[in-house]
Amino acid sequence: MAEEVSSQMNSLSISETNPSSSATISLVSGDDIVFKVEPTIAKEMETVQSFIDETDGKITTIPLPNISSHDLPYVIEYCEKSIAGKITKEFEAEFVKKLNNEEVKELFLAANYLNIKKLLDFLSQVIADRIANKSVEYVRRYFGIENDFTPEEEAKLREELAWTFTGVDPDDEDEN
Amino acid sequence: MDSSPIDAFGRRKHKLSKRQKSNKEGQDLTSNLPNHVIGHILSFLPTKEAIHTSVLSKRWLYLGTFITGLNFDDRDFYYSSCTIRKKSFIDFVDRALLHWNSGGFQSVSLALLETYDSSCIKKWISVVLNLRIKKLCVNLQNELAVSSDAFFKCRFLEELILNRFAITVSSFVCLSSLSSLTILKLCRTKISCDSSNESETLTLNFPALRKYETLDCTWSGVKSVTLQVPLLEVVSIKYTSVSRDSHVEIKFYASRLTKFCYSGFVLDTILLDTDSLASADISLYNNEKSLQEIGMFVSKLLSIYPESLKLCVCIKQFVLAGSKHHFTDIPPFGMLSYLELNFVGCEYLLSILLKTPCLKTLVLKVCHC
Numbered sequence: 001m002a003e004e005v006s007s008q009m010n011s012l013s014i015s016e017t018n019p020s021s022s023a024t025i026s027l028v029s030g031d032d033i034v035f036k037v038e039p040t041i042a043k044e045m046e047t048v049q050s051f052i053d054e055t056d057g058k059i060t061t062i063p064l065p066n067i068s069s070h071d072l073p074y075v076i077e078y079c080e081k082s083i084a085g086k087i088t089k090e091f092e093a094e095f096v097k098k099l100n101n102e103e104v105k106e107l108f109l110a111a112n113y114l115n116i117k118k119l120l121d122f123l124s125q126v127i128a129d130r131i132a133n134k135s136v137e138y139v140r141r142y143f144g145i146e147n148d149f150t151p152e153e154e155a156k157l158r159e160e161l162a163w164t165f166t167g168v169d170p171d172d173e174d175e176n
Numbered sequence: 177m178d179s180s181p182i183d184a185f186g187r188r189k190h191k192l193s194k195r196q197k198s199n200k201e202g203q204d205l206t207s208n209l210p211n212h213v214i215g216h217i218l219s220f221l222p223t224k225e226a227i228h229t230s231v232l233s234k235r236w237l238y239l240g241t242f243i244t245g246l247n248f249d250d251r252d253f254y255y256s257s258c259t260i261r262k263k264s265f266i267d268f269v270d271r272a273l274l275h276w277n278s279g280g281f282q283s284v285s286l287a288l289l290e291t292y293d294s295s296c297i298k299k300w301i302s303v304v305l306n307l308r309i310k311k312l313c314v315n316l317q318n319e320l321a322v323s324s325d326a327f328f329k330c331r332f333l334e335e336l337i338l339n340r341f342a343i344t345v346s347s348f349v350c351l352s353s354l355s356s357l358t359i360l361k362l363c364r365t366k367i368s369c370d371s372s373n374e375s376e377t378l379t380l381n382f383p384a385l386r387k388y389e390t391l392d393c394t395w396s397g398v399k400s401v402t403l404q405v406p407l408l409e410v411v412s413i414k415y416t417s418v419s420r421d422s423h424v425e426i427k428f429y430a431s432r433l434t435k436f437c438y439s440g441f442v443l444d445t446i447l448l449d450t451d452s453l454a455s456a457d458i459s460l461y462n463n464e465k466s467l468q469e470i471g472m473f474v475s476k477l478l479s480i481y482p483e484s485l486k487l488c489v490c491i492k493q494f495v496l497a498g499s500k501h502h503f504t505d506i507p508p509f510g511m512l513s514y515l516e517l518n519f520v521g522c523e524y525l526l527s528i529l530l531k532t533p534c535l536k537t538l539v540l541k542v543c544h545c
Contacts, residue, residue: 105205112213120216128220136231143206148234157231163264163271164227 025052026061027076033069034061037076044079046115067110071103075110078119087118096126101142104130207235215242219283222252223272245283245311246272246304250290262290273303283311283335291318301326310356311335319366328354334384339363345378346370357382361389369397379404388428392416395424395444405430411448415440442473455484455514484514513537 025042027035042048048062064072078095081087099107104126111119131139136158140147149157206214218226218239223246230237250265269286284304288297297320304312310332316339324345327336334356345367360382369378376399382388385405389412395401401424408430418441425445433450439459458477474487512532516539529535 108217109205109209112209120213121220124217124220127217128225132221132225136228139229140232143232145206145232145236147232149231154231157237161227161231163268164224 023060027072028061028063029067029069029072030065031069033072035069035072035076037079040083041076041079044082044116044118045075046117048114064114066113068106071106071110074099074103074107075114075116075119078122079116082118087122092122099126101130105143211239211242212244214239215244218243219245219247219281222247222249224252224268227272227275241280243276244281245285246276246281247285247287248272249285249287251287258290262292265290266292266296269300273300276307281307282309283313284309285311285313285315287313287315289317294320298322298326305330305333308332311337313337314339314341316340331355333357335359337361337363338365340365342366342368344368344370345380354382356384358384359387359389360385361387361391362393363391365390365393367393367395369395376400377402383407386410388412390414395426398424400425400427402427403429406432408433410435410437412437413440413444413446414438415443417441418443436477438477442469445473446477448477453483455486457486459486483512485512486516515539516541 023039024036025039025048027037027042027048029035039052042052042062048064051062052059067075074095078087081091096104104123108120108123108127111123131142134142139145147154214236218229221229223243226243227240230240248265248269250261253261253265253268286297286300297314297316301312301314301322305327311334313335314337319340319342321342321344324343327333327343331354333354336354336357336359338361340363343365346369369376376397378398378400379402381404383404383406385408387410388403388405388408389410391414403426405428408428409432411428411430411433423444425447427447427449429449431449431451433448434454435457436448436453436455437457438446439457439461441461456477458474460474513534513536515532515535515537529538
């Protein structure tokens with residue numbers, strides 16, 4: 001992998017005098033899989049685009065160590081739809097149907113890392129929908145949050161917030 | 177609190193670390209997210225739920241302060257008794273607004289299914305507007321009468337969405353103070369001019385407005401409305417009902433308009449003053465207007481030189497006996513490159529085609545020739 005990156009960088013530096021704007025961008029996932037995408041897709045990913053801009057478009061292979069090859073295709077698919085202006089309620093419903101809770105969270109982290117505003121907003125809504133009306137214990141498990149309150153502290157807090165605790169759904173069993 | 181969640185938590189942790197190595201030991205997925213990102217997620221929750229998250233852990237206790245949007249919906253309050261439900265909702269909104277009285281959030285949405293005392297709703301609106309929010313969305317089930325002053329003084333407001341309001345506009349009021357407003361959506365809202373307006377004209381200034389959308393919005397106490405909207409890009413007007421007699425002329429001074437949509441019944445006269453329009457989409461339903469009037473309406477709209485035009489007139493007689501001269505009178509469509517006609521008779525086609533030198537695409541749908 002490392003060799004592949006450096007050789008590509010060499011070939012690009014040779015053609016420096018004539019940088020081709022339509023060259024595809026290679027995104028390298030954390031588990032070393034290369035995804036080739038159109039520059040327009042990269043534009044949707046602010047983190048990637050700013051990397052390209054900083055190097056004046058000379059570097060077109062971008063390592064994304066925080067994103068797995070499992071998640072990246074979803075991100076790319078969403079960006080493609082977004083560019084085509086085809087983000088509909090139906091598409092989003094289908095898109096989210098394919099994802100379990102873990103995948104939603106991973107994609108959210110990916111969208112946050114890549115700084116894709118639309119995807120971030122969409123996934124925020126998905127996460128919000130999935131933790132809405134759930135018990136505190138359920139939400140802790142969902143995010144993997146460790147409860148660092150003492151039972152007394154938590155009881156006191158719950159009492160203070162009693163005015164907001166009405167109509168919480170019973171916890172689902174494993175939803176994955 | 178009890179031990180079972182910890183078991184489940186442990187199991188989940190294990191599963192996660194197995195599936196994704198890069199997520200170090202499958203720890204708290206939110207620990208590596210900045211506060212404002214979590215605040216962002218919380219802003220998509222009903223505010224009632226968002227407040228619950230302060231019990232999650234010590235970090236989350238103060239993450240609520242990063243919330244950027246409040247969402248109040250009285251359907252989130254489940255009580256069999258309507259009275260208790262309303263009371264607990266009012267209590268909740270009052271307390272929540274007190275809780276966030278320092279502001280810091282950008283949007284507020286208020287959706288009410290029940291009927292509340294109008295002074296109560298007005299108080300909430302005035303409180304949140306004083307917090308310099310950027311987006312306000314209010315959905316009501318029962319009409320609320322307000323004065324335009326309530327909104328028109330908000331320099332920070334960028335998006336205003338109102339459903340079922342009756343807004344009284346004073347003709348003397350200076351309306352350019354909504355200087356940041358970029359999106360205005362009004363549903364089932366009645367706008368009336370106060371009786372002191374003798375000239376029966378009203379001029380509204382929205383210097384930053386980009387999008388204007390109305391659904392079944394009616395005007396009264398005025399004959400002519402002028403909208404000074406230099407940055408306006410999109411206009412969408414819909415009428416799904418015809419239950420009124422008044423007729424208003426609405427004129428948009430919008431030199432940068434790109435998209436115009438009109439659908440539904442023919443009610444007001446719409447005039448567009450614009451340099452170039454990329455697309456116009458007009459769908460008209462049958463109503464009690466005479467064909468002559470519909471023809472007038474269409475030809476007035478068509479004088480805007482769009483580059484692309486979709487015209488759908490769902491009125492059969494229009495095809496057979498439509499007011500031909502209105503189509504032949506229109507100025508040449510110098511810019512028109514795309515024309516789609518639905519239910520519009522072919523007898524006008526030739527006269528239209530003669531006036532469209534740049535036409536590239538012509539789509540005819542269900543045309544009874």
